[in-house]
Amino acid sequence: MALGLLGVVGLVLAAAALWTVVSNGPGAAPEIRVDRARSGERVGTTAAVYLDVSNEGGGDRIVRVTSPAASRALVHGTDDAGMMQTSEGLDVPGGSTVRLVPGGEHVMLEGVGSRLEPGDVFPVRIEFERHAPLDVEVRVVALEDLAGEGTP
Numbered sequence: 343m344a345l346g347l348l349g350v351v352g353l354v355l356a357a358a359a360l361w362t363v364v365s366n367g368p369g370a371a372p373e374i375r376v377d378r379a380r381s382g383e384r385v386g387t388t389a390a391v392y393l394d395v396s397n398e399g400g401g402d403r404i405v406r407v408t409s410p411a412a413s414r415a416l417v418h419g420t421d422d423a424g425m426m427q428t429s430e431g432l433d434v435p436g437g438s439t440v441r442l443v444p445g446g447e448h449v450m451l452e453g454v455g456s457r458l459e460p461g462d463v464f465p466v467r468i469e470f471e472r473h474a475p476l477d478v479e480v481r482v483v484a485l486e487d488l489a490g491e492g493t494p
């Protein structure tokens with residue numbers, strides 16, 4: 343059976359369309375990247391971490407964050423009244439970038455032992471429901487420089 347050029351082009355397009363569905367669908371493996379990991383200076387014994395989490399694969403979820411710089415790390419949201427709320431985790435849908443920014447979701451570090459001066463770098467491990475854990479370098483930024491970011 344000869345397909346002819348149009349038939350071959352059609353098959354290639356169909357395969358590409360199927361691949362797009364499969365690579366972003368719920369069954370596809372998550373492909374996660376973390377960028378722009380940054381933290382404010384320590385306030386009391388806490389510090390907030392902000393980052394961009396991009397997922398070009400199937401849907402996933404952040405289930406746990408740990409850091410040797412802190413005794414505990416929690417995912418926090420911010421409600422309409424500006425109060426922080428602890429979340430069970432954070433969804434990272436397929437084909438999306440989730441941005442943790444001042445005034446929105448963030449990772450709250452508690453029991454931070456060292457001062458965290460602007461320019462300091464410390465590691466954070468992010469654990470996902472499906473994706474392998476990612477170790478991320480977090481850069482400390484002066485609080486006044488973070489304040490200008492606001493919610494996009």
Ligand SMILES: [Cu+2]
Nearest residue numbers: 390418426450
């Ligand atoms: Cu918080």
